[in-house]
Amino acid sequence: MKLELETYTPGEAETITAVKQATVRNWRRAGHLPRQEGHARYNLADMLVMFVMGMLVSRGTTPEAAKEFAGHAARAIFQSTIWSPKAFSDAVREKAKAELGEISDDEVSHFKAQLGDKFRVDMLEEVRSLDIMTKAAEQLAGITGLKHPTWLIVWANGKIQFYYDEDISEETFFGNTVFDEFVQGPVMLFCLGALAQMVIDRLPRPAIRLAEGA
Numbered sequence: 001m002k003l004e005l006e007t008y009t010p011g012e013a014e015t016i017t018a019v020k021q022a023t024v025r026n027w028r029r030a031g032h033l034p035r036q037e038g039h040a041r042y043n044l045a046d047m048l049v050m051f052v053m054g055m056l057v058s059r060g061t062t063p064e065a066a067k068e069f070a071g072h073a074a075r076a077i078f079q080s081t082i083w084s085p086k087a088f089s090d091a092v093r094e095k096a097k098a099e100l101g102e103i104s105d106d107e108v109s110h111f112k113a114q115l116g117d118k119f120r121v122d123m124l125e126e127v128r129s130l131d132i133m134t135k136a137a138e139q140l141a142g143i144t145g146l147k148h149p150t151w152l153i154v155w156a157n158g159k160i161q162f163y164y165d166e167d168i169s170e171e172t173f174f175g176n177t178v179f180d181e182f183v184q185g186p187v188m189l190f191c192l193g194a195l196a197q198m199v200i201d202r203l204p205r206p207a208i209r210l211a212e213g214a
Contacts, residue, residue: 001095001136002211005043008204013042016202019054027053032067044081044199044207045141048074051199056154059188069160073190075141076162079148080196081207082137085130087200089209096129096136137208154188 010021021040027033033049042050052073056066081087088096103124111119138144149162200207 001092001099001132003092003136003140003208004211005045005140006089006205006207006209007041007043008047010040010042012204013040013047013050015204016199017047017051017054019050023054024050027063027067030063032063044087045074045078048077048081048199051195052077055190055195056188060186061154061188065158069154072160072162073152073192075143076149076152076192077196077199078141079138079143079146080193081200082134082141083130083193084197084200085126085133086203087137087207088133089206091210092133092206092208093129095210096132097125099132100125100128133208140208149192152190152192154190156187 008016010024013019013024014021024033028035032053049070052070053063053066056070057063085093103121107124108119108121111124135144138146147164150165151163153161153163155161
């Protein structure tokens with residue numbers, strides 16, 4: 001399944017990212033964001049960088065510092081975004097279901113034995129369809145096989161650090177606070193899944209569509 005990113009107008013991007021276009025233009029002139037030729041149109045990847053920049057700058061980070069890791073954070077949020085069916089157009093969801101094929105009686109029996117009355121075939125179809133869409137979106141973004149972080153921490157010394165599901169424990173999550181350099185100032189903690197959902201809820205239409213001619 002071949003996908004492409006939907007594009008949005010500057011006004012739509014401002015609503016989605018909560019970053020004013022005047023600010024975006026200033027960041028472009030200063031070299032904090034890449035320049036665009038012609039009339040500006042933005043896709044999800046573009047807007048996530050703007051979104052991260054705006055979020056960090058609003059919390060006291062300079063644009064110069066924010067741009068250093070905005071791309072990494074935006075990619076991590078993108079990974080969370082594509083786990084929501086709402087990120088995909090109706091045509092993509094229909095295409096994924098068509099590629100799914102039939103679920104065998106043996107599989108149905110297996111899951112019914114595991115889950116009992118809670119099991120529904122349509123639930124399994126949704127899960128497998130989302131897996132198909134997610135893999136296609138990962139391929140589109142060039143992030144196939146990359147680990148999916150859960151948290152982003154910006155330590156007081158400016159160091160950025162991602163945490164993954166298997167890292168979440170009191171010892172590992174806050175262990176670095178024993179080092180003075182990490183806690184001499186504010187520490188920013190972001191839940192990437194929550195940020196992804198925030199962006200998805202602001203989209204006027206799904207961010208990922210079938211490629212033209214697909």
